[in-house]
Amino acid sequence: xxxxxxxxxxxPTPVQLMDQLARAAAAYxxxxxAMAAEHGLTLMQGKTLSLLREPRPMRTLADLLACDASNVxxxxxxxxxxxxxxxxxAPADRRIKNVLLTEEGEETVRRIRADMLSGLTGLDRLxxxxxxxFQALLTxxxxxxxx
Numbered sequence: 068x069x070x071x072x073x074x075x076x077x078x079p080t081p082v083q084l085m086d087q088l089a090r091a092a093a094a095y096x097x098x099x100x101a102m103a104a105e106h107g108l109t110l111m112q113g114k115t116l117s118l119l120r121e122p123r124p125m126r127t128l129a130d131l132l133a134c135d136a137s138n139v140x141x142x143x144x145x146x147x148x149x150x151x152x153x154x155x156x157a158p159a160d161r162r163i164k165n166v167l168l169t170e171e172g173e174e175t176v177r178r179i180r181a182d183m184l185s186g187l188t189g190l191d192r193l194x195x196x197x198x199x200x201f202q203a204l205l206t207x208x209x210x211x212x213x214x
Contacts, residue, residue, distance in 0.1 A: 095187075102182040106175055107149075115142050115166075116151060116176050122165040124157065151175055 079087070096110065103113030111132065118131050125143065129136040143166055146152040151172035157163035168176065184190070193201065 098183060098186050099179075102179050102186075105182065106179060108175075108179075111138075111142055112146055113179060115139070115146060116168065116172055117179070119152065119166060119168045119172070119176075122155070122167045124163050124165055126163075128166060146172070 099113060100110040103110055106113070108116070111134075114132060115128060118128060123131075125136060125139055128143070129139045132139060132142075143152060143154070147154065149171075150169055152166050153169055154164045154166055157165050190198075
């Protein structure tokens with residue numbers, strides 16, 4: 068006797084996806100905060116370092132960190148005192164200060180990322196096809212800002 072067809076599972080609602088994304092983001096940032104703390108950094112200091120793949124103006128950092136520019140000044144001051152970042156005048160506009168990673172800052176970011184990857188083993192278990200699909204979905208949901 069043929070088995071009855073399994074009814075299709077209802078797709079998750081946008082609210083369910085948003086809740087799952089919030090849980091994933093919270094878990095990610097708990098892990099990130101712990102890894103940053105192992106390197107003597109606060110969560111915001113670690114996030115700031117991770118955003119400096121390229122030199123960025125202080126205002127851009129404030130926007131990316133979703134905080135007031137005065138908070139970024141304090142964060143950058145502390146990172147600079149530790150030798151992890153430096154400021155330099157923007158060549159196109161001398162009023163703008165860009166923040167750049169120093170060699171020590173680059174090494175710190177590299178170690179934090181390595182520590183993070185060792186704790187996110189689920190990413191390693193994805194096939195190349197799944198990684199491409201995951202990246203495409205993230206890009207669709209969170210497109211890179213244009214200028």
